Amino acid sequence: MTARQEPAAPAAAIAAAGAGQRRHGSFSLAARDRRFGYGLVAPAVIVLLAITAFPLVYNVWNSFHHVDYLFPAALGSFAGVHNYSEMFTGGQFLPSLYRTLGFTAVSVAVEFAIGLALALALNRRFHGRPLVRAAILIPWAVPTVVSGLLWKSMFDPQNGFVNYILQSLHLPLAHTTWLGQTWTAWAAILVADAWRNTPFIALLLLAGLQVIPRDVYEAAKIDGAGVLRTFVRITLPILKPAIMVALIFRTLSSFLIFDVIYAMTNGGPGDSTQVLAYLNWFAMFNESNYGLGAAISVALMVISLIIAAIYVAAFRTEQVV
Amino acid sequence: MRNWPSAVISSGPRRRPVPGGRVTVLAAAISAAVALAAAGCGSSGSGAGKQVAASAKQTIVFATQGLGSEGTATTTAVKAFEKLHPNITVQILNLSPTSDVAFEQLVQRFTAGSVTPDVITSDVIWPAQFAQSGWLANLSQFKPDTGAYFPAQMATGEYKGGVYAIPWFINAEGLYYRTDLIKTPPTTPAELFSDATAAMKADPALKEGLAFEGDKYEGAVTAFQSMGGDISTSNLANIDTPANKAVLTMMASAITSHVAPSAVSTWEEGQVQNAWLSGQTPFALNWPYIFALSDGKGCQPGCNPVFNKTGWVPFPSPSGTPQASLGGDDLAVNGKSTHQAAAWEFIQYLSSNSAQIARAISAGDPPSVKSAYGQQLYSAAPFFQQEQAVYAAATPRPVTPVYSQISSQLQTMISSVLTGGASPSAALSSTAPTVKQLMSTVSSGG
Numbered sequence A: 001m002t003a004r005q006e007p008a009a010p011a012a013a014i015a016a017a018g019a020g021q022r023r024h025g026s027f028s029l030a031a032r033d034r035r036f037g038y039g040l041v042a043p044a045v046i047v048l049l050a051i052t053a054f055p056l057v058y059n060v061w062n063s064f065h066h067v068d069y070l071f072p073a074a075l076g077s078f079a080g081v082h083n084y085s086e087m088f089t090g091g092q093f094l095p096s097l098y099r100t101l102g103f104t105a106v107s108v109a110v111e112f113a114i115g116l117a118l119a120l121a122l123n124r125r126f127h128g129r130p131l132v133r134a135a136i137l138i139p140w141a142v143p144t145v146v147s148g149l150l151w152k153s154m155f156d157p158q159n160g161f162v163n164y165i166l167q168s169l170h171l172p173l174a175h176t177t178w179l180g181q182t183w184t185a186w187a188a189i190l191v192a193d194a195w196r197n198t199p200f201i202a203l204l205l206l207a208g209l210q211v212i213p214r215d216v217y218e219a220a221k222i223d224g225a226g227v228l229r230t231f232v233r234i235t236l237p238i239l240k241p242a243i244m245v246a247l248i249f250r251t252l253s254s255f256l257i258f259d260v261i262y263a264m265t266n267g268g269p270g271d272s273t274q275v276l277a278y279l280n281w282f283a284m285f286n287e288s289n290y291g292l293g294a295a296i297s298v299a300l301m302v303i304s305l306i307i308a309a310i311y312v313a314a315f316r317t318e319q320v321v
Numbered sequence B: 001m002r003n004w005p006s007a008v009i010s011s012g013p014r015r016r017p018v019p020g021g022r023v024t025v026l027a028a029a030i031s032a033a034v035a036l037a038a039a040g041c042g043s044s045g046s047g048a049g050k051q052v053a054a055s056a057k058q059t060i061v062f063a064t065q066g067l068g069s070e071g072t073a074t075t076t077a078v079k080a081f082e083k084l085h086p087n088i089t090v091q092i093l094n095l096s097p098t099s100d101v102a103f104e105q106l107v108q109r110f111t112a113g114s115v116t117p118d119v120i121t122s123d124v125i126w127p128a129q130f131a132q133s134g135w136l137a138n139l140s141q142f143k144p145d146t147g148a149y150f151p152a153q154m155a156t157g158e159y160k161g162g163v164y165a166i167p168w169f170i171n172a173e174g175l176y177y178r179t180d181l182i183k184t185p186p187t188t189p190a191e192l193f194s195d196a197t198a199a200m201k202a203d204p205a206l207k208e209g210l211a212f213e214g215d216k217y218e219g220a221v222t223a224f225q226s227m228g229g230d231i232s233t234s235n236l237a238n239i240d241t242p243a244n245k246a247v248l249t250m251m252a253s254a255i256t257s258h259v260a261p262s263a264v265s266t267w268e269e270g271q272v273q274n275a276w277l278s279g280q281t282p283f284a285l286n287w288p289y290i291f292a293l294s295d296g297k298g299c300q301p302g303c304n305p306v307f308n309k310t311g312w313v314p315f316p317s318p319s320g321t322p323q324a325s326l327g328g329d330d331l332a333v334n335g336k337s338t339h340q341a342a343a344w345e346f347i348q349y350l351s352s353n354s355a356q357i358a359r360a361i362s363a364g365d366p367p368s369v370k371s372a373y374g375q376q377l378y379s380a381a382p383f384f385q386q387e388q389a390v391y392a393a394a395t396p397r398p399v400t401p402v403y404s405q406i407s408s409q410l411q412t413m414i415s416s417v418l419t420g421g422a423s424p425s426a427a428l429s430s431t432a433p434t435v436k437q438l439m440s441t442v443s444s445g446g
Helices: A012-013 A021-063 A080-091 A095-122 A129-141 A144-154 A161-168 A182-210 A214-222 A225-256 A259-264 A277-286 A288-320 B003-008 B020-036 B069-086 B098-113 B127-132 B149-159 B191-201 B220-224 B233-237 B243-254 B262-266 B269-277 B289-294 B340-350 B353-363 B377-378 B383-392 B403-418 B424-445
Strands: B058-064 B088-094 B119-123 B166-172 B174-178 B281-287 B310-313 B324-333
Touching: A080 A095, A080 A288, A080 B149, A095 A129, A095 A182, A095 A225, A095 A277, A095 A288, A144 A182, A182 A225, A182 A259, A214 A225, A225 A288, A259 A277, A277 B098, A277 B403, A288 B233, A288 B353, B058 B098, B058 B340, B069 B088, B069 B340, B088 B220, B088 B340, B088 B424, B098 B119, B098 B220, B119 B340, B127 B149, B127 B324, B149 B324, B166 B353, B166 B383, B174 B262, B191 B281, B191 B353, B191 B403, B220 B324, B220 B403, B233 B424, B243 B262, B243 B424, B262 B269, B262 B403, B269 B281, B269 B289, B281 B289, B289 B310, B289 B383, B310 B383, B324 B340, B340 B353, B353 B377, B377 B383, B403 B424
Parallel strands: B058 B088, B058 B119
Antiparallel strands: B119 B324, B166 B324, B174 B281, B174 B310
8 A cells, every 4th residue: 555645536636626625635535545445455355356256257158168178179169058958968957956955955944943942952041051052063163074974984884883873772774774775865964964064053043042132031921921922922033034044054055065965975876866066066077077067057056046035035025024 | 153143143133134134145145156156167278388308407296196005105116216316306296095086186287287297196097088188198209118018907098099198006806705714716606696605604703795895986887897797998889788787687686685785885995895804704896905904014813804814816707707897007197297208207117117016015006017027026925926817807997088977877877776776777778878978979079
């Protein structure tokens, strides 16, 4: 910053020309302040543009061009909608989309239910609460790939601890090859995903719960409201913004699930746990077809925006009521 | 930690939700979109720059995999090379020990047009794809002695009339059997199954009769091929053959008849290795490194339950002609490297007899150079003599730039058969057209 230099501010100077000396001074000071402010945020804005806007535009550009390294001669030539049509004719896109949406719906519902229960429990006073609060954060601090590999070994049918526990307790399913069948593989993925992400929901909801004043509950009690009624009429409405944030974050990140599946099943058995992000990764880093990969990315982005828009719309109608 | 979420949901305490929530919604949507878009990047570059002479003072970067004894063997070899060539410094770039991840790490550097690494370690299935993409230097310029190597592995580095990779060490997948439990190794699948069942009856310490890797990854393809599956380049136009059906049926029936545990559909080499070394199976399909673990350097009686009870043969295939899937690593030079001459010196050193034998003894990596198999090697590690029978049956996977896509199709096919998701004939008939179509994309467009 060239702080010593008197800034030349033509617009401000002209506007202030007729005004008195004092006004002129304060005007140019404001302009200088503003410019100094822009100067301060400029590096951050430039970095943000470089790491967000540029890749976004570049990716969309890629999706309309041949960027398949197997055919170096055609690299960068215009492809029209070729990548998008290849995405659909490949036969993998729609089944993967349905799987992804199904998993998103189930995982968000399960994780939200458990997360809410956890948050309510942690909001009560009990001995050792700080310790428990810290403890539930641990899964969230474990990198997803690590937790995926962890659960993969725990679900190992011969040497894993899941079957060991089931067998010790004489429970059914003790001889299940968890990752070897479609539905049990999904169940295992759901467990691994929920183990890691439920604390996130619990934490967001807990923060929301903590700001509800106690006197509201006391008033409800005096009015004779029961536990359920208090929860539905007081806790839930006040908690709604926190719920919305938790749901949106989890829905979008669940829709983009990749690492747990990559670590645990690699899309198998067969292709029964292959999700959209996996397809996207495969096109880019296995086939080195960045054009096709970009098309899938754009599709993921559009669907994510639609999901977000649905939440926005849902939020709006709630607000009117 | 506790402050952060409440800041995110600053509108929380108010009775009526305020628009702040909507801003968060939009922010979430935008950040999701942006995160996605950031995934896509790649750029093309120009040809290699001005070449540095081999005699000049320089540093070359060698990208390789390998931990433990393999890593130590590499460091030792690099030091010996630097002593012979004081003007060349070799810097080791460690890639992921997981083959698929190392592949991605290399592809990312190549697509970015990086001039380093100069020398890369390449799995035998990669050179065709890398060469087709123009990422590797054609080594024909250095007139390599291609006759010195096992022909099946040499073929993995040859593409469209050029030589793009030189074999470093060979690998082939064969059947380990317990010499104390199995008197003569089986020659047919039926014999294998009955021997395994008999052994399980006789020895209660055995948990299963046969261990192999059936998880959905590259290993499933090598297992299929080692058991007799025909995926040679000429057969890819139609893989739906009776012979392939017989192999898939055998793999599935190993599980349904309880010779192999259903867990093999999720096992990789590591689990098979554990099953073998812990003495819980009389038969296991795996690579030669097992020998170095069971009988190798530093091991004595009692160090594991299978010490000196390890035999190794090609897997008895249903067709009667055994195949051993060819693995191993090649060495290749980055097409953009400006140190290609020095890189070639380094490759020549690594494939010299002395370096090959030293690595075989210290790390158990079988030499790719035929002349390395001799008294010097056998006296230090006798099991290499037994390994040659398996290498004689070595069968390469198809040398094609679309190999990774074809492999992915085969993985899905094998995985669905092993897990009972599809019958062998249904899986073959649905996979065959896709594989045929993948092959046609290269022959027409490449």
